[in-house]
Amino acid sequence: MxxxxxxxxxxxxxxxxxxxxxxxxxxxxxxxxxxxxxxxxxxxxxxxxxxxxxxxxxxxxxxxxxxxxxxxxxxxxxxxxxxxxxxxxxxxxxxxxxxxxxxxxxxxxxxxxxxxxxxxxxxxxxxxxxxxxxxxxxxxxxxxxxxxxxxxxxxxxxxxxxxxxxxxxxxxxxxxxxxxxxxxxxxxxxxxxxxCDDEGVRPRPIEDNVLRAEWGLSGRFVVAYSGNLGRAHEYRTLLDAAERLREEADLLFLFIGGGYLASGLRAEVERRGLAPMFQFHPYQDAKLLPLSLTAANVHWISLQPTMEGLISPSKFYGVAAAGRGAIVIGDPKGEIASLVTRHDCGAAIASGDAAGLAALLRRSMRDPETIDRWGRNARALLDGEFxxxxxxxxxxxxxxxxxxxxxxxxxxxxxxxxxxxxxx
Missing domain, CATH: 3.40.50.2000 (Glycogen Phosphorylase B;)
Structure with a gap:
């Protein structure tokens, strides 16, 4: 055959x-x-x-x-x-x-x-x-x-x-x-x-990541998105939350990838005057994934609630391989959202709940123990079930x-x- x-x-x-x-x-x-x-x-x-x-x-x-x-x-x-x-x-x-x-x-x-x-x-x-x-x-x-x-x-x-x-x-x-x-x-x-390449991508301490220094991320709490941002996703909840967090000088949103909505996200960041809080990079060579995925403290993933059962955001596996937690924006009872909350490797936020997301990010910046626990649990989940x-x-x-x-x-x-x- x-x-x-x-x-x-x-x-x-x-x-x-x-x-x-x-x-x-x-x-x-x-x-x-x-x-x-x-x-x-x-x-x-x-x-x-x-x-x-x-x-x-x-x-x-x-x-x-x-x-x-x-x-x-x-x-x-x-x-x-x-x-x-x-x-x-x-x-x-x-x-x-x-x-x-x-x-x-x-x-x-x-x-x-x-x-x-x-x-x-x-x-x-x-x-x-x-x-x-x-x-x-x-x-x-x-x-x-x-x-x-x-x-x-x-x-x-x-x-x-x-x-x-x-x-x-x-x-x-x-x-x-x-x-x-x-x-x-x-x-x-x-x-x-x-x-994902869960053998090549392994958890790495933030302080050991040379890409953070190269990209000017040292000392910042980094919330990353890595991959395709397509029509089935959304970014307005994140932007509305970012506007509520302007005073958080140590907070940075890192976007790595592309997709149909990527240019709209970048334009909206400029229009709202949020550029100092964001950094954009194109898709990275697969050899750099062990560094780019671990450059963040936590990642965000989104899926429009109407897409549940039709699409499943596979970028979660790369995030988990890197030993990082995931904040899922969409249906809090959706498949990936339920997975991260059930296994305590992240949090779920309903689409449109910018206030809830802003509060979660503000708490996360001041709670490194929770961020570390999310990351450990994410990698354990990947090793055990995926x-x-x-x-x-x-x-x-x-x-x-x-x-x-x-x-x-x-x-x-x-x-x-x-x-x-x-x-x-």
Missing amino acids: KFIFFNRFFAPDLSATSQLLSDLAFHLAAKGEEVVVVTSRGLYDDAAAELPARETSDGVTIHRVYRSRFGRHFLWGRALDALALYLHFAVAAMRLAARGDCLVVMTDPPLLSVVLASAAWLKSCHLVNWLQDIYPEVALGLGLRFPPPFGALLVGARDLSLKFAACNVAIAERMAARLLTLGAPPESIAVIPNW GRRRSLLQWETLLASLQLSSVDAHELDATCVSARRAAE
Whole structure:
């Protein structure tokens, strides 16, 4: 069985889904599996990049079929790029897949499984949906409206792709529960959490972090955000809290990353006169993550409450690996919010509760024991219940079961053929 993965980005890209896919693909190749990745020729944070159309890296064969030409900052541009990727990915699937292979389809661009389910059916392949989010519900939750009957057709086609799949991999329990309501067969649903480099990223004392001195963070209480700030997140609660904390000269908000809302956050910081309280940096090389994630005293994570069960903020795992607590802004009863409060590795603040967030940050600045305890508990939670090795092993087990079922099916086919020949 050949494993063919589909996603918009792959190594050397540094975006979240790229790093996850790269980890899994290289891990399987190192185990002796035949691994192919079909991806775009671009990079998430460099619209002008054009990577080689084909190469082999650490045993993984990479086919790059398209480069974004319309841009991701406008919905029409994203839609046109997605349509082009659907076409190129479908053609690649028909060209590269053989009977019995496994197509592992991520959700960038959205609803990619709808297109590739047809290819899997035509080529008699196994389909595995690796769901980082659930569309079109995410789009609907963000206010996008589809003209009738287009929306209903999308939902119907997506539901069919879930029912056809050999396996639907959710990244969190609430997402798995949502898949059940959408008609995915219970036996097809598996929960495999996302992960981070929890071996490379380890807890580090604040005073031992050279990046703090380099970035001028020494002596400051740093509240960091690391990663993508997208449409499903929000920053107004944080900004409103920052306005209430102007007198706290030692407080600094550190933003590392990018995303659709990143430029809006920066502009709003300038407009409100909060620039002295904020520092912005682009995505950092993976080699710097052990330093950038531990440069903060605590991290903040956000998710709009309407996105619960549709998206799960995986950046929590990197924060926990670094031995830092997390302040989750969103639904206090949401999945990640409940996790951090249940295990005492952070706090939950309702979206819009700027006064509550300001009070929490003011207390945290004066309570280093709580900050340290949050960090210790976060790392203990990661080591006990999550982690890259655990998730990669779960993927190995899942894909091995598909290989076994494929072998059994082939043996059954061979038995049937022999029986027919004997009868003749």
